[in-house]
Amino acid sequence: MAAVPSTTETIMDNKAITKTYQLPAPQSFLEKCVQAILSPGKQCNIRSSAPTQQVFEDEKFLHSSSSLDNSCSDYKVKYDSDGTNVKHENIREYIVQERPNLAGRIFDLVTHLAGTSFVFILALIILVVWAIIGGVYHAPDSWQIVMQDGSSIQCYVSDTLLMRQQQNHHDHMITIVAQLRSRLHTVRRLIGPILQGKSVASAPLKEQDLHDDVGDARELPVENWFDLICNYVSLVVGSVYFFFIYWIGMFIWIGFGKLLNWSDEWQLYINTATAVELTFTSVFLQNIRHRHMNYISRCVSSIFCMDAVLEETIRRQSGDREKNPVIEIEAEKVKIGSRTIDYYAHLVGSGVGAVISAAVFIVWLAIGNTMHWNSNWWLIIGTYTGLVGFLDGFALRNVYFRENNHIKTHLQTLIDEEYSLFQSLGLPLPHDSETPLNKSLAYKLSAFIGHICSQAYSVYAAVIIIIGLIVAAGALKFNETAQLFCNTPTMIIEGALLIVLIEAHNFTNLKNRIKFRHIHLRRLALIKAIVGDDYVSGESV
Known part of the structure; x- marks a missing residue:
């Protein structure tokens, strides 16, 4: 089968931002089908360049130049209401990718909303109302089963949304790193001739002198009393x-157990307790992650604006019009085991997973009348979502830790290049190169368990556990006891993992926030040294 040159798939409106990967040339319908089946979760390189900051003073040159036209994706073209006068504006912000199809955009919107404070508060209200109803009706079995089903479904949906969020987050962060490196290469290429051997060395700048407006990275931004409580919780x-x-x-x-004769009621008690804990912890994690990403977005927005001003200032002085280089970041090299997990994760976080979930829920509702809407019918959906959610949890952690390590590696490459530029300019860093972080016993325990859970064999162990539980439940003809038996161990393990991994999750987010804040401080220092004190809120002199 012949191979074709690198095939590109545009992932953003900006033409410079693409994913590239090698694909065999389809020779037949069968080969096309095989290619479509094998493509989910396929790792691919990301190529990206920062929008070039053009100098628009000479409009005649702009229109006569073959390298610049109104279709160029590096700047925006605006017309007056009568369509006569043309105004060109550089793109200074980071353009967030949007899905080309409506279903994809809706899916992303739901993923975004799942981490908002509104959803978190709504979940807490539901838990309180449920507890009150239980007290009024003396906690019947159906009351407990409803909570277990609701929790299993909620965690199942949360894992699906988090899977999609993680994949989007990885591509988003890698693209940001590529664009920052792209513009950094241009700045380094042009800044030498402009300075003409002059040094910009100065006394070490203090953070408070740089008018940093993104806030302390060690604490998540607190907008109200609810955010403050969440930080302590x-x-x-x-x-x-x-x-x-x-x-x-x-x-x-x-x-x-012995006192209650190891009864179904005994199992219901722990299932209900872990269901409440799973609901609270999973929604809480989504909220914390949402606020973390808001902080990163603020940093990135400010960094891109300063980067654009810095580049435009240097281009005005040098007259250079060469485009920013395209930076290609290679995909993570994965083994067959990780490739299998990526395939599954892609299906779960895509429309295919949503369709499968919808089909399962429709079938479950359809058989409700046949089963007289009894407790066993209620437990069916809880068993399905509990077992699949159990597997999704391990797969999500595997993907999260691998992709986070991939981001960490290339983010460090960017940081090393920035350190090299500061050294070549004789410019002191506006912060300590290394920020000491307290690694508590909780973190060490979380990191240890997180490392174990991130391995492919942990995902396969989860599959074996699920198969064993299904076989055991089948021997009991999937009665109420059998289904409770399927739910109990998976919920206990999932609940413990959510608790112990939250510390490692918070610590990873903290390190990333500090890294981006330091990038922000370094951009402020460059702006002060090259542009001067007249830079205010993204406006160049």
């Missing part, structure tokens, strides 16, 4: 003490 829930309290509760529950 994050520390408590992610602590090793909370983890030990969780397992003490498990042993107490086991101790009551």
